[in-house]
Amino acid sequence: MAKKAAGREYVWLQCSETGDLNYRISVNTRGGIPEGLQGGLKKYCPRVRRHTLHKIKRK
Secondary structure (H helix, E strand, O other): OOOOOOOEEEEEEEEOOOOOEEEEEEEEOOOOOOHHHHOOEEEEEOOOOEEEEEEEEOO
């Protein structure tokens, strides 16, 4: 049997311009959230049809 991924958590990425929750990703929470994700990611937003900054939002 495979082990479950301990120390991982699902978070949403929220568009900074429209406020839409477009992406759901799994992050490693052991040792804190990585620095690359704290500032946000440039992802595609279908509402404005271009890449915008998406920040982490926990539900």
